[in-house]
Amino acid sequence: xxxxxxxxxxxxxxxxxxxxxxxxxxxxxxxxxxxxxxxxxxxxxxxxxxxxxxxxxxxxxxxxxxxxxxxxxxxxxxxxxxxxxxxxxxxxxxxxxxxxxxxxxxxxxxxxxx
Numbered sequence: 001x002x003x004x005x006x007x008x009x010x011x012x013x014x015x016x017x018x019x020x021x022x023x024x025x026x027x028x029x030x031x032x033x034x035x036x037x038x039x040x041x042x043x044x045x046x047x048x049x050x051x052x053x054x055x056x057x058x059x060x061x062x063x064x065x066x067x068x069x070x071x072x073x074x075x076x077x078x079x080x081x082x083x084x085x086x087x088x089x090x091x092x093x094x095x096x097x098x099x100x101x102x103x104x105x106x107x108x109x110x111x112x113x114x
Contacts, residue, residue, distance in 0.1 A: 010063060010073055011049045012095055016088040019043045042088070045080055048073070056081040057090075
């Protein structure tokens with residue numbers, strides 16, 4: 001996956017990924033420290049793909065566009081940074097906007113690729 005590029009189409013993804021977990025505030029012996037005891041946290045996130053940055057998949061749950069160019073995403077919220085080795089799968093989701101809206105584009109980040 002490449003770094004974000006200027007004016008790329010905003011892509012929506014479903015991502016499955018492993019998350020770090022803990023033993024729920026209890027002390028365990030070394031024998032008790034098994035994946036079954038600690039649990040296995042698998043998470044699912046849906047969001048706008050920003051790209052790969054320093055070995056992490058970066059995606060945002062919310063994207064916004066300022067006036068006057070409402071078709072250029074310039075701000076994002078609910079940003080996740082997931083280490084790439086933790087990513088289990090990625091599925092691109094399709095969407096269709098009403099005709100009065102255009103497919104949003106992602107602006108290149110500050111100091112990002114042009």
